[in-house]
Amino acid sequence: MTLRRAVDELVIEELLIRRHGSGTYTSRPKVARCLGRILPPNRAVRHVPSEHTPESG
Structure with a gap:
C-alpha cells in the first residue's frame, strides 16, 4: 500500500x-x-459527582 x-x-x-x-x-x-453536537462548543464538560459517597468511619 502506498x-x-x-x-x-x-x-x-x-x-x-x-x-x-x-x-x-x-x-x-x-x-x-x-x-460538540450535544453541548455548545464554548462549554466544557464538567465533573459530575457520583451518586456514591465514601462511607464515613
Whole structure:
C-alpha cells in the first residue's frame, strides 16, 4: 500500500481532514465531535459527582 492510499483511507474513516490549499490534518476524536453536537462548543464538560459517597468511619 502506498502512503497516498493509506492517507486516503484515513480520510475516508474521518481520522484525517483534507483542507484544499492548506494541508491534511488530524480530526477531532469522535467522542468530542459527538459532544460538540450535544453541548455548545464554548462549554466544557464538567465533573459530575457520583451518586456514591465514601462511607464515613
